[in-house]
Amino acid sequence: MSHPMPGGGGMGGWSMLRAMRDSDEVAGHRLGRGTARRVVAFARPYRRDIVVFLVTVVFAAAIGVATPVLAGDVINTITRGGPSAGSTIVRLALFIAALAVADALLSLAQRWYSARIGEGIILDLRTQVYDHVQRMPLQFFTRTQTGALVSRLNNDVLGAQRAFTSTLSGVVSNVIQLVLTAGVMLTLSWQITLLSLVMLPVFIIPARRVGKRLAEITKESYDLGAKMHATMTERFGVAGALLVKLFGQPEVEAKRFARRAERVRDIGIQSAMYSRTFFVAMLLVASLAQALTYGLGGWLAVTGAVSAGTVVTLALLLTRLYGPLTALSNVRVDVMSALVSFDRVFEVLDLTPGIAERPDAVTVPRGNGRLEFRDVHFRYPSAAEVSLASLEDVATLDRTVSEPVLRGVSFAVEPGRMVALVGPSGAGKSTISMLLSRVYDVTDGQVLVGGVDVREATLASLRDEIGVVTQDSHLFHETIAENLRYAKPDATDDEIWAALAGAQVDGLVRALPDGLDTVVGERGYRFSGGEKQRLAIARLLLKAPSIVVLDEATAHLDSESEAAVQRALSVALAGRTALVIAHRLSTVRDADQILVLDGGRIVERGRHEELVAVGGLYAELYRTQFAVADSPRPFVDATGPEPIPGLPLGEYVTDGAPPAAPSPN
Structure with missing residues (x-):
């Protein structure tokens, strides 16, 4: 009791x-x-x-x-x-x-x-x-x-x-x-x-x-x-x-x-x-x-x-x-x-989502491939607009309004053409790619894809139309097949193998004991940087977008891996509109147009030879990098791949990366 x-x-x-x-x-x-x-x-x-x-x-x-x-x-x-x-x-x-x-x-x-x-x-x-x-x-x-x-x-x-x-x-x-x-x-x-x-x-x-x-x-x-x-x-x-x-x-x-x-x-x-x-x-x-x-x-x-x-x-x-x-x-x-x-x-x-789809959103025309920026201004939101103090482990959130990152940017890219964005760090290059993919919305102005303002487009159709490869392409701790199907959930194995072949990485995957069922490890660390990039390109090919954004896609690769990735990118860009962001100017010399950004504005535009002759910011950046002029040739233009002399197709070394190509110079 x-x-x-x-x-x-x-x-x-x-x-x-x-x-x-x-x-x-x-x-x-x-x-x-x-x-x-x-x-x-x-x-x-x-x-x-x-x-x-x-x-x-x-x-x-x-x-x-x-x-x-x-x-x-x-x-x-x-x-x-x-x-x-x-x-x-x-x-x-x-x-x-x-x-x-x-x-x-x-x-x-x-x-x-x-x-x-x-x-x-x-x-x-x-x-x-x-x-x-x-x-x-x-x-x-x-x-x-x-x-x-x-x-x-x-x-x-x-x-x-x-x-x-x-x-x-x-x-x-x-x-x-x-x-x-x-x-x-x-x-x-x-x-x-x-x-x-x-x-x-x-x-x-x-x-x-x-x-x-x-x-x-x-x-x-x-x-x-x-x-x-x-x-x-x-x-x-x-x-x-x-x-x-x-x-x-x-x-x-x-x-x-x-x-x-x-x-x-x-x-x-x-x-x-x-x-x-x-x-x-x-x-x-x-x-x-x-x-x-x-x-x-x-x-x-x-x-x-x-x-x-x-x-x-x-x-x-x-x-x-x-x-x-x-x-x-x-x-x-x-x-x-x-x-x-x-x-x-x-x-x-109660936090306001950064991007919301309008009830009357329209579908972006499939396969159009034209993109345009009209007098785009943008500033990043303050901490108070996007976050919570308790999630940042701070007493109060910073309410300071940041300076504009882009100030009146205007340009257009016709279907099938390649435009390169270059300039010093912090000029706004990556911000442009994020506005195009609608990771953020413009503060003022318009971003159009296929003639449709991205803010008026359905998010699904916008994702289908645009593909992105970043400098550090992320892979989930899942199998190769699951990582690739993230771009196209209903993709068949044959479609996956075709994408891997286009990305010049099918030989590596076939040599793996588990093939497509190989788990890539945390952040894909079981593969080298070049191999991860080619898997990311295969994911992009499986998605088959009309517009491709390359944000420093070869920035951290050695010359051998860069050559392999560039060959894969040549396939990825064939017949597609391309927006390429690069610090290595040697990789964008063949672009149809080069836009030079500084301080959030386009200060120069033209082809490589024209900009070098002008003697402005682009010429200064190019002279600074002249010592690495013998780096591998770029992914040329969007009309098709250019074979690298002396490199047989499909030839791999033990780590999955092709041997270095002879210098094009």
Whole structure:
């Protein structure tokens, strides 16, 4: 009889401990306007399940109070005796057994509905946040801590789920159980009821102090855990692991990590002792209250004021009184904790996506290939426009409006032609490619593809029309086939092999033991830079866009890999409109037109020979790079590939890259 708070009471103790631990964080968070109303609206699809769930909670609470009352009736029947006592006791026992079966069934029903509601809410929240985050502008991802963002999809979503499972059911169950229990106890003996509550402050006041200290060390543990997680993520990534091996000090790294891990261990021990102290105190107080009940109740029973069964009933009901009282004493924190989790999720959902498709969007003409920039101005959004302070781990967001990156840029590229963008770093070259692909929208002016303003086009048709190869083409940690099908999900194996052949990399893939099923590794690090670029070109060929954007596609490659990539690009550009961004001017000498950018403006335009003769910025850049004039020839023009002299097609060395081509000069 001395076990504290059976059934829902034990969970009330856990709820109280968690609530006290979270109280500081809750107190420091200001809820957004209308959060509670949005939560109710969000739960509307589950209203029937929630009603059924709450009904089961009510019946379970009623059974929890009825069972001790029946147990008292059994004791009274035994003490009274009589010829019918035996049959009465059997009937009461059967009734108690029936209630136990009903309680078990209700428990299963509660768990089923709780899981159905909770998992449904998790599904809805996660999918909404994931879909919304994908639509955020690129600058959002450059500013946001990835771990903090992932936490919104995991920890905060789970916290929001708790609002409809443990918090909602706990509040309803505890209120009903408290009202019924207190009502029955006061009816049986108000003196014993009041005496049993004397011990409650003795428990709650010290428990709050324990909870405050537990909150402090838990926060420290979370902070240390986050730092350890960040350290492991950085050091265990391929790039980080390589940097540590080249420049790191393993002993220093190990000692720094060990210090944090040791502190986490110490906190874990302290936390375990605080938690155990909390529950030992709960057990002790409940046992002492029971002792008082038995003492006063026994004396009253001996004097004839109450029956023996009443004393037993009161002692059993007492175990169901402390749990709801302790839990409800922190109900505000419980509810606020759940609302805070919802609010943190809503913060992300309330961020304005950078790109939105208009309801009346039109389809870009397939295969047109013409692109045009008309007096385009652009500035990057400020942090306050695209991010959250909590996701950047800063107190306040920077609201400074950045200077324009592009200032009145105008040019056109006819179908099948190649235009090159050159200029010093920060001139706005890559920004132009992002505006064309609609990673960002212009601040002023127009970007047209196939005669359609990209802001008025459907995103799907725009993606189909434009293909991009960057200087560091990303590959997911999946198979080669899955990475290529990212461009065309319904592509057949034959189409994939044709794309690989066009990218001059089919021989390498065929030589791999698993072929198309080869997993490329994190960020594609199982392949060399040239091999990754050719796989990216194969992905582009599979997509078959009319417009190709090459953003420094060969910037970080050695001469052998560059020659192989340029051969693949010759195939990729054949018959397509090309916008090429390059620092190596030798790779764009054969472009139909070269645009020279500086300070966000086009300061020169023309062919290579014309710009060199003018003696302006292009000529200065070209003279600076003259020492590397013997670099491999470019991907010529968009009319077709130009064979590299002395290099047989399909010839590969062991690492998959073709041997160096003789200098075209």
